[in-house]
Amino acid sequence: MNLTFSPETEVFRTKVRAFFETEFPAEIIAKNRAGKSLTTEDIRRSEMALGAKGWLASAWPEEYGGPGWSVEEQYVFDEELERAGVPTVTPMGVVYVGPVLYTFASDDQKAKWLPGIRDGSVGWAQGYSEPGAGSDLASLQFSAVLEDGTYTLNGHKIWTSAAQHADWIFLLARTSSEGKKQEGITFICCPMDAPGVTLIPIITIDGKHVLNEVLFDNVKVPEDYRIGEEGKGWTYSQYLLGFERTSYARIGGKRAMLRHARELASSIPNGGNHRLIDDVAFARKLTEAEMAVDGLEMTVFRVLSGLSSGGSPGDAASTIKILATQTHQQITELFLNTAATFAQPGFGANAADIGLPLHAAKDVSAYFAGRAQSIYGGTNEIQRTIIARKVLGL
Structure with missing residues (x-):
């Protein structure tokens, strides 16, 4: 497997990065980075900014209004979106139901629903x-x-x-x-x-x-x-679930989380005269999490390399779902270490008012929210059964 991107793809990366740095609404990025809840207006504005560029439906075939990107370009786009702190695209429209519509719906249904999904105006x-x-x-x-x-x-x-x-x-x-x-x-x-x-x-x-x-x-x-x-709804739902489970990978977002954990640990004491990053146990857990993200990325590459334009990842996506869940939880457990005694639920938006650090409010929230990943989208136990029966043929 060739793990390097071509010069052309790196030029594409520069173009995407420049858009997020200079054209995308900066106040939405700031709000998202602060861990604040986005309003419906924020979400529409964010996704319509991508839609106006023709980049919201990044994995759609060109015949349905997609940008015609390669798998590598789609991957780089997702990576740069998360690197920039742009809100994750709400997947229910563009990632989930969109492919079902352009694959199975009538022409009239496609004309009715695809444009609003593609331009971000309809949730x-x-x-x-x-x-x-x-x-x-x-x-x-x-x-x-x-x-x-x-x-x-x-x-x-x-x-x-x-x-x-x-x-x-x-x-x-x-x-x-x-x-x-x-x-x-x-x-x-x-x-x-x-x-x-x-x-x-x-x-x-x-x-x-x-x-x-x-x-x-x-x-x-x-x-x-x-x-x-x-x-025939069960058939269509299984087609959709391949897209859903692959969408959990979010490699760029996980790398950003790791950078955040490392930066915090480099400035926070471990209870004595040393930084948390110098604590042997924490450093080991951080390294293990970085290795887990590398392994998840390789798995994503393997699955995506077998896709045609607009195709569903199918049952192999269950592997991504399990690894993505475990890796996300592994990283957010590091957040509890960096939050230390501030790692308690319930303070949320009032953190600053009662003297708690804002990073703790955001990071502990991410930890608690991430516990549900073991369940939603099909439990990890269900995913293992799918892998055993449909991927390994056991």
Whole structure:
């Protein structure tokens, strides 16, 4: 494997870096670096800045409005975005449902939904998990009943990321109970402002509002909001999950986290007269985390090297998901060491008011939020089963 980028790719890197340094809204970068929650307006402005450049749908094929970048250019773009401190692109639209739409939707559906996803003006949420169907997603009971060209939606979705910012939600719904449970699932889109849709915030242990419950009470949507064939939603969802699990890698972001940990440890005492970076145990853990990021990066390269333009990583993405989760948690555990006695939840935005360092507020928040990575997107246990059965053929 050739691990060096071509001169042409490095020229591309310079172009991307210059955009983030001189054209992208600096106040949004500053807010994101400070660990502050972004408003819906902030998110739209951030993503529309990328959309106006033609860079939001960075992995889409050119025929659907993508920039036509190589895998290497897509990788460099993601790396530079995270290096600059730009907010991570909300994946539900451009990374998740977008590829499903341009692969399986009708021409009219593509014309309706792809432009708003591509330019960042329309936000999406993902309606998969339910109170009784998380990792065992095929057990979902959310219902969609078709009558006279209209689906009636009823049920309860939970752990719905960024739904408070979304204009649309794509759903997995049960349209049949016959045969295997995977065979009765259908992929449907629904506007978030439809009558009967109720959003309930879930405040997580880091004090932030990222997740939601979404309730549907006799919500009506037209039949042409269904993507593809009725009963084929499981197939489309598995295609989508390959993109979702690969998106967790975030190599550039993890390297930025490591730099942050090293900088803090180089200036913070370890309780005596030495810097934390000179503590043998901490230095070992930092080195191990750096090696883990290198290993994750090599795995990403292997998976991406086999992709065609716009193709899904498939089951191999489960390896990335596990390694990305473990590495993120490994790094954020270093944050607890650098926060020391300030490593406590609950102070959040009030950190400065009570004399606590701002880095501790942000870093401990990242630690607590990262614990959920072992669960969302399919638990690590589920990912290992996928690898054993579908990748290794055991």
